[in-house]
Amino acid sequence: MYDVIVLGGGPGGNKAAELAARNGLKTVMIEKARLGGTCLNRGCIPTKAYFARIIGGHGTIEEMWNHKEQIVEKLNSGISTLMKMSGVEVVLGTGKIISTGETQIVEVQTSEGIRQIEGRNLIIATGARSLAMEFEGADLPGIITGDYAVTYPELWKYPDCEEVKSVAVIGAGVIAVELAVLLRRMGKEVTILKHSDQVLRRADKDVKKKLIQSLKKMKITMVDYFAPEKALLEGEQVKVCGTTPKGAVDINCDRLILASSMIPILDGYGLEDSAIEYSKKGIKVDKHMETNVPGVYAIGDVTGGMMLAHLAEYHGLSAIEHILGREYVINPDHVPWCVFCDPEIAVAGITEDEAEARNISVKVARAYFLGNGMAQALNNTDGFVKVIASQEDDRLLGVHIIGPEASSLIGEAALAVAQGMKAKDVARTIHPHPTLTECFKDALFRLEEDS
C-alpha cells in the first residue's frame, strides 16, 4: 500500500511526488507518455528554447530545433534522476481510477500488462489539452492545435520551415501571442484571428495597449471579432473562411494554428465513473486541492483556472502539506505570470480594473525603461513598469511590466505583493545600480511623488 499515488508526470505531478517522497511518504507516480508533461515536452520549455534563440538572438534558426531537442532530453532525464533520488517509484503506463474511498485503487496498463496500485491518497495531475474548435474542416491537414504546435518540424526546423511562409493563429491568449511573435520573428507572415478586439484578456489595460502597438509594429496582422465558419484546402494552402462585424473574411495561409484556450482533461482515466465531482471547467477542489472525496486531490491544469506550470507545482505543495497534516493555501491574487513575447510581459498581483471592480481605491504610477541606464546599455528601452498600491494603506497590489527581462524582474514584485508589503518600504529597499530593477524602484518612488 502506497501513501500517495500521483496520476500524471507533468510539473504538478512531479513536484507533488518529489515532495511526498522527500517527506517520507511511500510514493508512486504514473505517467503514460513522457515525464515532464505538456510543460517540458511541448509547452513552456520548447517555446522558451525557441524564444532564447529567436528573440534573444543566441544562434541561428538552423541550430534552434536541435537546441530545443537537447534541452528537452536533458531535462527529461533530469526528472528521472530527481524521482529516483527522491525515492519516487515511476510507473510508465496509462492509469485508470478503479475505486476511491478508504483506499484509492488505480489500474495501470503498462507494456508488461496490467498492474493494480493501491494507496491511501491519490493526486490527479492529468493536465489540459487544446479546445477542439467546431467549425467545418477544423481537422484538415495543415491545421495544428496550440498545445502541440511547437513539435512540428515544418514550423520550426531548418530547412523544413522554409516551406511555410504564412501562418494564421486563431486565439489571442498567451499561446497565440507567444507563437505569433516567434513565427513572425522567423520571417513568416502572421495573422492573428481574434475572438474579440482584446489580446491577453487578463493583462493590465496599458500593457495590452502597448502589446497591440508592438504586434502592429512587427507587422503581425490582426483581425478582430473573427468567427471561423469553415476551412478548406486550396492546393497546399489552408483557406479559413469566417465572419466579422464588418463582413466576411477569408484568410489563406500555409498553416493554421488553433489556440483558443486549453481545457482540462477529464476523460480517459475513469473520472466519469468515479464519485469525484467535476464540471467542464475542471475537477472541483477546496483550498487544499482536495476533491469532494477525502484523500483524493487534483492539481494543475486539470483543475481549470490559471494554467501555469509553476502554479501546478504549488498546487502540489498544497496537496502534500495537507496530506502531512499541515497547511499551505494559495492566494490566486499572488500568482505571477509571464508572457514571452517581444517585449516580454510579467505580472504580479491585480490590475487597476480588478481593483476598481472590488471597490479598492488605488494609486498608480509608471516608470519607463527609456530612462533606465541598464536598458540603455542593453539597447533595449521599449516598455515600462506600472505599479498599483492601495490608497488606504499603501500596500503594493499589482505590478505590471512590459519590457526587457520582465520575467526575471517580476520575482521581487511577486514577493512584495504576496507579503503585503507597503510600496514605500519596497521603494526604500536599496536597489543596485545600474540594473533593470531600478525601473521598478523608480515607479514606486513616483507613486509617492504623484500621491
Ligand SMILES: Cc1cc2nc3c(=O)[nH]c(=O)nc-3n(C[C@H](O)[C@H](O)[C@H](O)COP(=O)(O)OP(=O)(O)OC[C@H]3O[C@@H](n4cnc5c(N)ncnc54)[C@H](O)[C@@H]3O)c2cc1C
Ligand atoms: C505552448 C504552451 C506553452 C506554455 N508555456 C508556459 C510557460 O511559459 N509558463 C507556464 O507557467 N506555463 C506554460 N504553459 C502551461 C503549462 O505547460 C501547464 O500549465 C503545465 O504543464 C501544467 O502542468 P500539469 O502537471 O497540470 O499538467 P501536464 O504538464 O499537462 O502533465 C500532465 C501529465 O499527465 C499525463 N497523463 C494524463 N492522463 C494520464 C493517465 N491516464 N495515466 C498516466 N498519465 C497520464 C500526461 O501524459 C502528462 O504528462 C504552456 C502551455 C503550452 C501548451
Ligand SMILES: NC(=O)c1ccc[n+]([C@@H]2O[C@H](COP(=O)([O-])OP(=O)(O)OC[C@H]3O[C@@H](n4cnc5c(N)ncnc54)[C@H](O)[C@@H]3O)[C@@H](O)[C@H]2O)c1
Ligand atoms: N508564458 C506562459 O505562462 C504561458 C504560455 C502559454 C500558455 N500558458 C497557459 O496556458 C493556458 C492556455 O493558454 P491559451 O492561450 O490557450 O488560453 P488563454 O485563456 O490565455 O486565451 C484563450 C484565447 O482564445 C480566445 N478565444 C476563445 N474562444 C475563441 C474562439 N472561439 N475563437 C477565437 N478565439 C477564441 C480568447 O478570447 C482568449 O484570448 C493559459 O492558462 C495560459 O496561462 C502560459
